[in-house]
Amino acid sequence: MKRIQSLDGVRGTFIIMVIIAHALETIPGFEQNHQMSTYFIINTGQLGVKMFFVMSGYLITKLLLLEREKTGRVDLKDFYLRRMFRIFPTFFLYIFALLILKWTLVPDIFTHYSLILVAVFYLWNYKHFFLSPHPEDKGNWFLGHFWSLSMEEQFYLLWPVTFVRFQRTTLIKIVVGIVLIMPLLRVITFLCFPASKPYVGDMLHTGGDAILIGCLAALVEEGPGFRERYLKYFHNISLIAAVAIFLFILSPILTLRFKAAYNLTIGFSLNNLSIMILLYWSMYVPSSVSKFFNTRIISQLGVASYSLYVWQQLFLTTKNDFWVNRFPQNIIVAVVVGLGSHYFIEKPVLKLKNRFKKV
Numbered sequence: 001m002k003r004i005q006s007l008d009g010v011r012g013t014f015i016i017m018v019i020i021a022h023a024l025e026t027i028p029g030f031e032q033n034h035q036m037s038t039y040f041i042i043n044t045g046q047l048g049v050k051m052f053f054v055m056s057g058y059l060i061t062k063l064l065l066l067e068r069e070k071t072g073r074v075d076l077k078d079f080y081l082r083r084m085f086r087i088f089p090t091f092f093l094y095i096f097a098l099l100i101l102k103w104t105l106v107p108d109i110f111t112h113y114s115l116i117l118v119a120v121f122y123l124w125n126y127k128h129f130f131l132s133p134h135p136e137d138k139g140n141w142f143l144g145h146f147w148s149l150s151m152e153e154q155f156y157l158l159w160p161v162t163f164v165r166f167q168r169t170t171l172i173k174i175v176v177g178i179v180l181i182m183p184l185l186r187v188i189t190f191l192c193f194p195a196s197k198p199y200v201g202d203m204l205h206t207g208g209d210a211i212l213i214g215c216l217a218a219l220v221e222e223g224p225g226f227r228e229r230y231l232k233y234f235h236n237i238s239l240i241a242a243v244a245i246f247l248f249i250l251s252p253i254l255t256l257r258f259k260a261a262y263n264l265t266i267g268f269s270l271n272n273l274s275i276m277i278l279l280y281w282s283m284y285v286p287s288s289v290s291k292f293f294n295t296r297i298i299s300q301l302g303v304a305s306y307s308l309y310v311w312q313q314l315f316l317t318t319k320n321d322f323w324v325n326r327f328p329q330n331i332i333v334a335v336v337v338g339l340g341s342h343y344f345i346e347k348p349v350l351k352l353k354n355r356f357k358k359v
Helices: 007-026 035-071 076-103 113-120 124-129 146-165 168-192 194-199 209-221 226-234 237-258 260-284 288-293 296-303 305-312 329-356
Strands: none
Touching: 007 035, 007 260, 007 288, 007 296, 007 305, 007 329, 035 146, 035 209, 035 237, 035 260, 076 113, 076 146, 076 305, 076 329, 113 124, 124 146, 124 194, 146 168, 146 209, 168 194, 168 209, 168 260, 209 260, 226 260, 237 260, 260 288, 288 296, 296 305, 305 329
16 A cells, blocks of 8 residues: 555654653653643643554554455455564564663663563553552553553454454444443443553553544545545634644643543543544645645654654653663654664564565
């Protein structure tokens, strides 16, 4: 499948926001002196992760639809092989790096090997169910970002199997049903499982609707008359501005005011929908924003966003006090290591992945 206009640039923009959000604590005095700015920057970084979820669901479903259209079927074995080539090399290189650091320079980079085990089996977002809490363990930070990768991999064990069993219209009904019921699951989990309260947005059964919204967008887009029916709305600049203001300003204010009462019921759902509307706009409507997304440097950062996301966690923290963890060089080191991982590890392996490409 050809690369879709603007999406790499959207990835690039939001990986920058994730990096900035994580780097704030390493800027001396910033969080204490600029609390409201810190809140909005961190919130935008969190929206960046949600954006990755929505986009991931959209792109994977788009690929599955194209493969079924082109070949008449979806080869599940090849799908999972492609996922392995895409995810495993950078992921396990990072895990290996943590082990080497523990055995050599940074023996306290994590304490409990059980955290490594949970991470490599992509169960980080459910670890509170079967591991004792160890809040003092630095591994909670250095492995903590794998909650998002865990949710994605759990989802992609289930979604392709569901996809091959049903036609597009039935899939739309299934997805809409799950998206509508997930706020209820969030509330039940929050009220009935106190240990899960901090992780309600991280678990598949309570946060997976972000990926499903992307899947729904691809399924709806494939329907007849999509452009004729809906494209006019994406050209309505007032509507797009209202969605952006809601997502980046109003929704964070409502979260600050009402917390879980807002987020778990309608907040997460409205954010996911808003992200998908803005993604449609960036793909379909030429603008100065889409022009920015398609600039070479922003697009390249987007292409390398997975490696950048994996490796930034090692440097953008005060858990260690090495030169590479101090601002501003920590940002430079994180970007250089992430890009190096992409060009020298991820990209060569992706060439092998192309052997299993159907579209």
